[in-house]
Amino acid sequence: VNDVLGVAKRTTDAVHAEVAASIAHESRRELGPESLAKQQGYRTAAQLIATTTGTSVGDAIRLVKVGEATAPRTNLLGEQLPATFPAVGAALAAGRIGAEFFDGMMRRARDFGAALGLSAEEGAQKLAEILADPAKGAGELAGTGLLTGAQARQIQQMAARGEREAAQQAILEQLPDLAGTADRSRSMLGRGWETTGRVISNTWTGLGANVGG
Numbered sequence: 001v002n003d004v005l006g007v008a009k010r011t012t013d014a015v016h017a018e019v020a021a022s023i024a025h026e027s028r029r030e031l032g033p034e035s036l037a038k039q040q041g042y043r044t045a046a047q048l049i050a051t052t053t054g055t056s057v058g059d060a061i062r063l064v065k066v067g068e069a070t071a072p073r074t075n076l077l078g079e080q081l082p083a084t085f086p087a088v089g090a091a092l093a094a095g096r097i098g099a100e101f102f103d104g105m106m107r108r109a110r111d112f113g114a115a116l117g118l119s120a121e122e123g124a125q126k127l128a129e130i131l132a133d134p135a136k137g138a139g140e141l142a143g144t145g146l147l148t149g150a151q152a153r154q155i156q157q158m159a160a161r162g163e164r165e166a167a168q169q170a171i172l173e174q175l176p177d178l179a180g181t182a183d184r185s186r187s188m189l190g191r192g193w194e195t196t197g198r199v200i201s202n203t204w205t206g207l208g209a210n211v212g213g
Contacts, residue, residue: 017092017099020049020060021067066092066102087125096132097168104172105131112175115146134167135159147174 027037027045035045042048049060070089073081083089088105091097105127113123130137135156142152151174158167 016053017063017067018071019067020045020063021071023049024064024068062103063099066099069102069106085121085124085128088128091128091132094132097128098165101131101168101172108172108175116144131168131171134164134171138167138171141171141175146176147171 023036024045027035027048029035032038037043037045037048040048042051045064046057046060049055049063050057053060055063069084070086070092072083075081088097088102092099092102105124109124109127110120111123112118112127113120116123116126118126130140138147138152138155138159141147142149147155151170155167155170155174158164158170
């Protein structure tokens with residue numbers, strides 16, 4: 001029963017996030033008095049969302065951020081564009097991760113991606129996949145050395161007991177501080193650059209952009 005209720009809550013959060021992003025788009029500042037929020041008597045979209053859903057303004061802002069990152073987008077011509085983080089959106093919609101983990105994933109995405117040789121966007125996608133199946137994800141992280149074997153086993157035991165959210169939170173909390181990874185990568189590339197010379201400056205620029213996310 002708890003698992004069913006958990007999935008229901010997470011899928012509901014995903015719908016709320018998509019709706020919140022739509023409300024924010026219809027309430028953007030450049031619309032002035034035509035803003036949806038202002039037409040409803042609220043100064044901001046977050047205030048409108050918080051009041052109508054019974055959440056805090058902070059939670060409303062988080063829902064907007066989740067929705068904007070995971071829902072399909074449109075360009076200035078009104079043409080449909082894919083979501084920025086489709087794998088994150090798919091995991092949210094399926095109820096495999098909750099919207100409350102989005103901020104944690106985004107904070108770690110750049111450095112996590114750099115540690116695996118991925119961009120920030122790819123790092124976020126990979127983190128979503130890991131959190132969606134925390135038992136399997138913990139094993140993968142232990143295989144890369146980002147978690148110890150003991151940490152991975154503890155998380156897998158949580159997942160086996162049905163403590164999915166606790167296992168997901170443990171993964172985010174126990175990931176090491178990767179903040180120096182990108183800098184170390186740049187330093188290594190920089191030494192190679194000095195040896196090779198300025199002939200490949202354009203290539204170096206592209207590599208630097210990828211490492212930086």
